[in-house]
Amino acid sequence: MSIAGHQPPPFFKRGPAPLVQLVVLVSISLTLLVVDLRLRYLDVLRQVVAVALTPVQVAANSPVDMASALGRYFAQVDALQAENARLKRTEVEAANRLLRQQYLEEENTRLRALLDMRERLHSEGLVADIVYGSRDVFSRRVIIDRGMQDRIAAGSPVVDERGVVGQVTRLYPLQAEVTLITDKDQAIPAQVARTGQRVVLFGAGNGQLEVRFLAANADVQVGDALVTSGLDGVFLPGLPVAQVEAINREGASGFAQIICAPAAAVEARGTVLVLGRRLPELQPAPEAPAEAPKKKGARSRAAQG
């Protein structure tokens, strides 16, 4: 190997010239970039390297874990007691609703059976902890401590106690990467809870969300709650997503510019719930033989949900 910018005499040949090496490696890198971005062939390679990197990751996590453990140790007792009291109170408050929920669900099933409608889909949840935020500065993602071993599926929705947090986008054996709803590439179909107006929410890139492609005269007000519409076949309908913060109807594009704040504590560390994929079981539907399985699975699923 010779040093860049300094050619050795020809009788000291040591491998390819630096410029050649540079061109080759840069073109490999660019190819990798394009393949990873457009074709997604490299996920297996990524998992293999991630497993090999596990000791380094553990070494890197340990000082931060120790620091946070130390911080917890010195947490004030009265702060913990206050938190405990608050949690107990919320639990009792929630119990009222939960107890009635079971009754209501049973009633709902009975009524739906009477009306000969399809049963609503349920999905199981798996509690996970956000371990850390991704260090990639160009996206908004977090890493949770559940992975392939816990049978999480890519694409599963992630919620916390207040609303939707994001979606699992990448799986590792022990961890999973969740793209937050505030990420610029993340879109989520929602509806205005007050009017039922369907909208699509996009991450605005600054920790907020943005409703795009909604006419300037649409009936949306500041303070409106946006909930998932379930049209994507991923999120259950009715989960809170965001609240409208500001509306600008005087844009040049003809669309209203609507800025929303996420309902969940999206960018904070904490405990989240990974819901199962909302895939309906493929059962023969005797009462509806005309409904053949369609190619666009998401749409037909959304229609059922």
Next chain:
Amino acid sequence: MQPTNTSNRILKPARPWFILFTLAAALTLNLMPIGRLPAMPDWVALVLAFWCVREPLRVGMMSGFALGLLTDVGIGSLFGQHALAYVLVAYFAASLSRRILWFPFLQQALHIFPVLFSAQLLMLLARLVAGGEFPGWTWFLESVTAALLWYPLNLALLLPQFRPVEKDENRPI
């Protein structure tokens, strides 16, 4: 080899396992989950630039490429993003290696800054084309801190080479 070419001091040769150890330590520091602290330097780029300047025949573009891929997986960024940046850091640092050691450390840092800055610029360009979000101007402070760390880093990483050749039993260190 000397600390700088104007120095009279002759250093011991660098040991391969020490080079490997420092690169691994830099990778570990890069993967530390501290969130988004502003002006946190890219340790791998800095240490890679250091070794490409000091030992251009041992550490080069291939090492940069491998470290870049590892960083990409560890951070969860696009495959090839850091590989591309580190290959260029290695190339430019190696091409500086014959020249930079004639300068005192402050001027060396001024040489290193544009190398690290252009690597950041390249990553930004690649990610913006891929549809990522702009991380804000403060992100570029990373290479400023890295350049400021050039002198302390030199002292720390050259420390094993400063040891005397003969062992003196009466010397404390």
